[in-house]
Structure formats: C-alpha cells, structure tokens
C-alpha cells in the first residue's frame with residue numbers, strides 16, 4: 515500500500531499530514547509510530563489525518579497521532595498546518611473553517627498576511643476534568659489559580675514542583691522557572707508526563723516570564739518528548755500565567771523553534787493561537 519503525505523511544521527513542531535479523504539488510510543498504532551520514527555520512517559512529532567466530518571456544521575475532521583502511535587485530543591500547531599494543508603490541496607476555498615477534533619470543534623482562520631489564527635476554545639480548569647487527581651492534596655492560591663505540588667524523584671533526590679493544571683482539550687501541567695535553558699526539562703519532563711496524579715499522562719510546560727506580555731517556553735510533550743514548540747502548551751502556559759497574575763493578553767511566546775502569540779480574554783473565553791505553518795516537502799511511502 516502506498517501513502518501520499520506532506521511534511522509540515524509549525525515553529526519547528528513537525529508533522530506528517532495525510533489526506534484520508536482522497537486515499538484510504540487505515541493504519542494501526544504501530545504503523546503510525548513507524549511512520550513518525552526519525553530513523554525507520556519519515557520522522558515527525560505528530561501525524562495529522564484529514565478526514566470528512568461526522569458532525570453537522572463542520573468542514574473536516576482532524577485526527578492527531580503522537581510520535582508514539584497514540585491518538586490524542588488536540589494539537590495547536592498542527593491545527594495551523596491543517597488549515598494550510600486543506601487550502602493548498604484545494605480541499606476547501608474557505609479562509610475560515612470548522613474542524614471536528616477528538617475534544618470538540620476548533621475554528622482556524624487563514625489571515626490575509628498568510629498567518630494563521632486558531633480559536634482553540636475555552637480552557638478547562640477544573641482539576642478533575644484536566645484530568646488531574648487532586649485528592650488529598652493542598653493547593654496554594656496564586657491570583658485566581660491554584661498551584662499543585664507534584665513530588666518528583668529527581669536523580670536520587672525528592673523534589674516538589676508547583677504546577678498549574680490546564681486542559682486545552684489535552685492535559686497540561688505548567689510550572690514557572692527562572693531560566694528555561696537551565697530547567698531540567700529532560701529529567702523532570704518524563705516524570706511529570708507519567709506522574710500518577712495524571713491518569714491520561716500530561717504535557718509538561720516550563721515557562722520563564724520575561725515581561726507581562728512575553729515568555730519563553732519549553733514543553734516536554736506527552737507521547738513525543740520535548741518538541742521545538744507546542745501550540746496547546748503555549749495556550750496552557752499563557753492561561754496559567756494570566757490566572758496567576760503574571761501576564762496580560764496578548765502574550766508573545768518564544769519557543770526553541772519559533773514564535774507564537776496567544777490571546778485570552780479570561781474565564782469562559784476562547785484562547786486564540788497565532789503562528790506560522792510551513793510546508794517542507796511532499797512524498798509517497800510504501801507501507
């Protein structure tokens with residue numbers, strides 16, 4: 515079986531995008547993982563699959579598979595790549611589309627200057643819905659946010675980190691650090707990802723506040739490891755920063771692979787994510 519694909523990225527978070535409307539695509543988790551493998555496959559942080567919608571009022575269905583082959587609920591940088599892909603492939607003539615995802619409907623918009631903004635929906639903040647098991651834990655209030663203590667076993671020593679928990683459709687634990695470059699992302703990222711308090715695992719964000727509208731961010735992604743940028747991670751970090759009283763919307767987010775912008779007007783309002791989407795090459799692979 516041959517599979518046509520497009521390789522894309524958003525601020526260095528890279529994707530294999532597959533049109534499952536005009537070709538038949540039914541792959542197992544092991545096959546997705548093989549395709550995303552950087553040595554045995556094409557290589558990508560995530561695979562994005564474009565399908566016909568199943569919900570009325572939607573233009574497309576968008577499925578997301580992590581590098582480890584697992585299907586997940588949401589991907590912000592991928593949503594921008596998705597809208598560029600469907601426009602470039604002539605799958606739609608609309609500049610604003612409604613896209614069905616595993617965690618609800620999102621609305622990406624192609625701007626006149628080529629930039630892409632995605633309405634990612636409102637963040638979910640109730641710990642149980644993130645999901646985060648806060649049972650028996652004492653949180654600390656900061657602004658209108660609650661910081662939760664997570665115990666980690668770091669290199670033989672016990673350490674407690676304080677995290678905000680936010681769902682952007684997918685789960686995030688965000689901590690504020692003094693310097694993202696020296697933060698122990700490789701060490702504590704996997705421990706946070708698999709921490710037993712997160713029943714569906716979690717994306718671990720490390721945010722350095724540079725000013726009220728400017729942060730640096732690194733994210734150790736669930737199912738993919740550290741990526742050069744994480745769109746939903748940027749949204750979650752800015753929501754946490756605003757709730758903690760550290761940031762004002764809109765916020766520039768510097769990731770290792772590029773720059774994103776996140777705007778949020780507060781409780782109940784949608785988060786708007788803006789940033790680049792780039793097509794790298796097209797190919798066909800025999801499975």
Ligand SMILES: N[C@@H](CCC[C@H](N)C(=O)O)C(=O)O
Pocket residue numbers: 527559560580586587588589590591592684685717735736737738741743744745746747
């Ligand atoms: N890179 C993404 C997020 C992809 C999914 C994530 N790893 C998860 O498992 O939730 C983004 O740009 O949002």
